[in-house]
Amino acid sequence: MKPSIPKGTRDFSPTEVANRTYIINTIKTVFENFGFQPIETPSFENSSTLMGKYGEEGDRLIFKILNSGDYLEKADEQLLTTRNSNLLTSQISEKALRYDLTVPFARYVVQHQNDITFPFKRYQIQPVWRADRPQKGRFREFYQCDADVVGSDSLWQEVEFIQLYDTVFTKLGLQGTTIKINNRKILSGIAEVIGASDKLIDFTVALDKLDKIGKEGVETEMLSKGITKEAIEKAQPLFYFSGDNSQKLNALQGLLESSVEGKKGVDELRFIIENTQELGLQTANLEIDVTLARGLNYYTGAIFEVAAPKTVSMGSIGGGGRYDDLTGIFGLKDVSGVGISFGLDRIYLVLEELNLFQKVALPKPTVLFVNLGATEALYSLKAISLLRAKNIKAELYPEAAKMKKQFNYADKREIPFVVIVGSEEVQQQTYTVKNMVSGEQKMLNLSELFNAVENK
Amino acid sequence: MKPSIPKGTRDFSPTEVANRTYIINTIKTVFENFGFQPIETPSFENSSTLMGKYGEEGDRLIFKILNSGDYLEKADEQLLTTRNSNLLTSQISEKALRYDLTVPFARYVVQHQNDITFPFKRYQIQPVWRADRPQKGRFREFYQCDADVVGSDSLWQEVEFIQLYDTVFTKLGLQGTTIKINNRKILSGIAEVIGASDKLIDFTVALDKLDKIGKEGVETEMLSKGITKEAIEKAQPLFYFSGDNSQKLNALQGLLESSVEGKKGVDELRFIIENTQELGLQTANLEIDVTLARGLNYYTGAIFEVAAPKTVSMGSIGGGGRYDDLTGIFGLKDVSGVGISFGLDRIYLVLEELNLFQKVALPKPTVLFVNLGATEALYSLKAISLLRAKNIKAELYPEAAKMKKQFNYADKREIPFVVIVGSEEVQQQTYTVKNMVSGEQKMLNLSELFNAVENK
Numbered sequence: 001m002k003p004s005i006p007k008g009t010r011d012f013s014p015t016e017v018a019n020r021t022y023i024i025n026t027i028k029t030v031f032e033n034f035g036f037q038p039i040e041t042p043s044f045e046n047s048s049t050l051m052g053k054y055g056e057e058g059d060r061l062i063f064k065i066l067n068s069g070d071y072l073e074k075a076d077e078q079l080l081t082t083r084n085s086n087l088l089t090s091q092i093s094e095k096a097l098r099y100d101l102t103v104p105f106a107r108y109v110v111q112h113q114n115d116i117t118f119p120f121k122r123y124q125i126q127p128v129w130r131a132d133r134p135q136k137g138r139f140r141e142f143y144q145c146d147a148d149v150v151g152s153d154s155l156w157q158e159v160e161f162i163q164l165y166d167t168v169f170t171k172l173g174l175q176g177t178t179i180k181i182n183n184r185k186i187l188s189g190i191a192e193v194i195g196a197s198d199k200l201i202d203f204t205v206a207l208d209k210l211d212k213i214g215k216e217g218v219e220t221e222m223l224s225k226g227i228t229k230e231a232i233e234k235a236q237p238l239f240y241f242s243g244d245n246s247q248k249l250n251a252l253q254g255l256l257e258s259s260v261e262g263k264k265g266v267d268e269l270r271f272i273i274e275n276t277q278e279l280g281l282q283t284a285n286l287e288i289d290v291t292l293a294r295g296l297n298y299y300t301g302a303i304f305e306v307a308a309p310k311t312v313s314m315g316s317i318g319g320g321g322r323y324d325d326l327t328g329i330f331g332l333k334d335v336s337g338v339g340i341s342f343g344l345d346r347i348y349l350v351l352e353e354l355n356l357f358q359k360v361a362l363p364k365p366t367v368l369f370v371n372l373g374a375t376e377a378l379y380s381l382k383a384i385s386l387l388r389a390k391n392i393k394a395e396l397y398p399e400a401a402k403m404k405k406q407f408n409y410a411d412k413r414e415i416p417f418v419v420i421v422g423s424e425e426v427q428q429q430t431y432t433v434k435n436m437v438s439g440e441q442k443m444l445n446l447s448e449l450f451n452a453v454e455n456k
Numbered sequence: 457m458k459p460s461i462p463k464g465t466r467d468f469s470p471t472e473v474a475n476r477t478y479i480i481n482t483i484k485t486v487f488e489n490f491g492f493q494p495i496e497t498p499s500f501e502n503s504s505t506l507m508g509k510y511g512e513e514g515d516r517l518i519f520k521i522l523n524s525g526d527y528l529e530k531a532d533e534q535l536l537t538t539r540n541s542n543l544l545t546s547q548i549s550e551k552a553l554r555y556d557l558t559v560p561f562a563r564y565v566v567q568h569q570n571d572i573t574f575p576f577k578r579y580q581i582q583p584v585w586r587a588d589r590p591q592k593g594r595f596r597e598f599y600q601c602d603a604d605v606v607g608s609d610s611l612w613q614e615v616e617f618i619q620l621y622d623t624v625f626t627k628l629g630l631q632g633t634t635i636k637i638n639n640r641k642i643l644s645g646i647a648e649v650i651g652a653s654d655k656l657i658d659f660t661v662a663l664d665k666l667d668k669i670g671k672e673g674v675e676t677e678m679l680s681k682g683i684t685k686e687a688i689e690k691a692q693p694l695f696y697f698s699g700d701n702s703q704k705l706n707a708l709q710g711l712l713e714s715s716v717e718g719k720k721g722v723d724e725l726r727f728i729i730e731n732t733q734e735l736g737l738q739t740a741n742l743e744i745d746v747t748l749a750r751g752l753n754y755y756t757g758a759i760f761e762v763a764a765p766k767t768v769s770m771g772s773i774g775g776g777g778r779y780d781d782l783t784g785i786f787g788l789k790d791v792s793g794v795g796i797s798f799g800l801d802r803i804y805l806v807l808e809e810l811n812l813f814q815k816v817a818l819p820k821p822t823v824l825f826v827n828l829g830a831t832e833a834l835y836s837l838k839a840i841s842l843l844r845a846k847n848i849k850a851e852l853y854p855e856a857a858k859m860k861k862q863f864n865y866a867d868k869r870e871i872p873f874v875v876i877v878g879s880e881e882v883q884q885q886t887y888t889v890k891n892m893v894s895g896e897q898k899m900l901n902l903s904e905l906f907n908a909v910e911n912k
Contacts, residue, residue: 003787072540111467385619
């Protein structure tokens with residue numbers, strides 16, 4: 001039987017690990033330069049911590065861990081005989097795999113509130129698991145890279161997060177990303193102004209699809225959800241929303257004149273946009289998108305989403321927003337937070353498509369010493385130790401195999417230097433070094449060897 | 457209800473993450489300098505990949521993941537009514553959490569054999585999960601850091617692994633570790649010579665306990681397992697085994713004169729010991745320990761175990777050995793492998809106890825800009841961007857809170873420099889920089905600010 005791995009999971013080869021590590025380290029360095037500190041939480045949480053936090057759909061997609069030992073011992077008789085999978089779950093499973101990093105973070109903040117200095121700027125880069133149907137860019141095990149600030153409602157955080165996105169994508173060589181921004185208060189204001197406040201969620205969910213299903217599709221969906229024709233008529237400007245950010249801000253200001261909340265949203269958005277403009281962005285574009293809702297009901301202020309450069313077809317590669325009461329679910333009220341997330345796996349696919357991994361150093365030796373026998377191997381290992389002490393990656397071919405086989409190995413692993421040590425070299429205390437790219441071959445002493453292979 | 461996490465799991469604070477990352481990066485750098493390449497495998501595997509590979513006890517300790525959806529639908533009626541937890545498991549759970557890194561590695565090698573260049577030197581640093589009873593240094597989620605070579609039976613690998621252990625522990629500042637070494641062929645040879653070949657496992661398991669239960673305890677256990685008095689009599693030299701490595705080698709040579717396999721074990725051990733001696737070790741001791749068996753039946757040659765310095769009471773902090781047929785369980789026969797593992801969590805506890813984390817840089821900003829209002833904040837953020845571009849960790853206090861509160865924050869996070877920007881500084885294009893350690897305060901221009909905080 002051929003071995004395999006579960007659907008939606010992946011093995012990562014050395015090259016893939018190196019490329020992923022490159023992205024992660026880039027994000028990490030920027031997070032730390034922006035003052036964020038790392039935390040880690042367990043891969044599994046008590047089910048009670050996770051269940052009910054992501055909606056019904058989320059609950060279904062959470063991976064549950066079977067209790068150890070005789071898990072059926074105390075299970076309810078009737079649930080067993082009626083095969084009630086749904087209700088039996090909580091009796092035979094007490095733990096579940098992390099579904100995102102936000103809920104565990106909220107749990108962490110509440111649990112460790114006495115040890116935390118607020119405002120708390122934390123980042124977290126760990127895998128999460130979802131029993132979703134796998135497809136391009138969607139996996140059952142994938143990484144999230146989150147940064148959040150809790151304990152401050154200053155809009156400077158939003159300004160900083162836009163800078164942060166711009167810095168990371170610029171460092172990755174990914175030019176021309178678009179950071180879309182909206183504000184939940186603007187969505188509420190619009191719903192209020194058009195007389196559809198009671199249908200806010202349906203309204204935003206439908207509006208969010210404008211890109212995909214077009215104006216008519218959105219109108220049809222709104223009607224089907226009971227939003228009136230008059231309301232949809234009043235919402236028309238949104239369907240033709242255009243111009244640069246300041247034109248959009250002015251249009252929104254006019255449209256939301258009569259809504260206190262809506263006007264507050266416009267003020268917030270204006271603060272963020274104008275200060276970002278003052279500070280400047282390196283390679284990203286910042287764009288108001290009034291259709292942006294991200295389907296997540298816990299956002300209360302800014303909403304972010306990052307689109308890859310237009311030449312690449314890929315869903316969003318990042319997103320986030322502000323939530324006024326994240327830790328409330330665990331009993332700590334009125335702690336405002338704002339955060340963003342990077343989608344590692346999608347960023348990987350985008351960088352791959354744009355051929356942006358070229359400069360990543362692969363984890364391979366710089367120098368291979370061929371093995372011609374015990375005396376030569378021991379002599380070689382002494383030099384290898386010294387090379388390694390200078391952080392030069394070096395290895396000895398393990399066996400005194402045929403020369404051709406050893407050179408094949410060096411070729412396949414693309415090792416740039418091969419050192420040949422025979423009895424002559426041992427006697428003269430030298431090393432014959434072959435540059436595998438140029439083909440050049442020289443007999444060198446130890447310090448010449450260092451110089452030849454250093455920084456290569 | 458106060459939130460909590462499952463028994464045997466841990467949250468890691470920023471300081472703990474920094475310390476763990478320091479250990480991991482040290483190990484990683486050495487692995488790569490020795491020519492090893494990273495791979496990663498999924499957190500969960502098909503149950504069939506894991507079950508039956510770790511013995512009965514292991515099977516029980518593997519965390520199983522409940523199938524998604526209506527998992528009871530096709531479950532066997534009788535197993536449900538008789539509450540047969542044991543047999544039901546495979547019907548309601550198809551996946552299980554990784555229990556170690558060795559079996560997934562074997563699976564990886566077989567699955568990807570056509571893409572791999574042999575000898576394949578891989579390392580892997582990932583968490584594993586065991587439903588074990590938690591205690592000091594034992595967790596339900598913990599990290600393993602493994603390096604293995606497959607596809608070569610050269611003893612130079614064993615020599616290199618000893619160098620590798622020595623290099624890592626030296627870099628971590630952990631002086632005086634003891635690398636214990638034995639050879640499975642020597643254990644077989646002894647069993648053969650004393651006439652207990654059929655009781656090899658019982659014999660080695662009992663001998664392995666000499667440290668803990670003493671000579672009499674071991675003899676009693678051997679007798680109870682059916683090992684004869686005569687055999688135990690012949691094994692006496694092992695109980696009083698002493699001297700330096702070359703004395704031990706000579707004693708073993710004498711003892712195992714009549715066993716072909718035993719003599720092969722002595723030869724292997726001699727090769728490893730003598731070459732290691734030639735190369736030298738920086739801070740570790742290498743010690744033959746004939747009682748070392750590590751209870752693992754798949755070792756076929758060298759067996760390693762690393763003990764912390766004698767001043768610290770802690771179980772082994774690393775171990776490994778050679779196995780002649782690791783990938784055989786997945787259908788790829790006769791591929792020899794040898795590997796070692798570092799126990800991250802125990803190494804952490806040892807370094808903590810010995811106060812060896814002092815030099816680890818904590819993830820905190822170097823510079824905090826106090827926030828005195830919108831104009832000053834924007835002016836500050838421009839400087840902050842430039843600092844970050846030079847990889848200097850800097851942040852703006854998010855709100856224009858009271859000065860005292862902002863300085864308290866800087867104190868608590870031990871931020872070494874605070875920059876105060878008021879209207880005067882904005883006008884003069886300067887920055888008032890306070891050194892939080894010396895208390896010194898100066899008004900500087902931008903390039904003076906860079907110089908003041910760089911490399912601090």
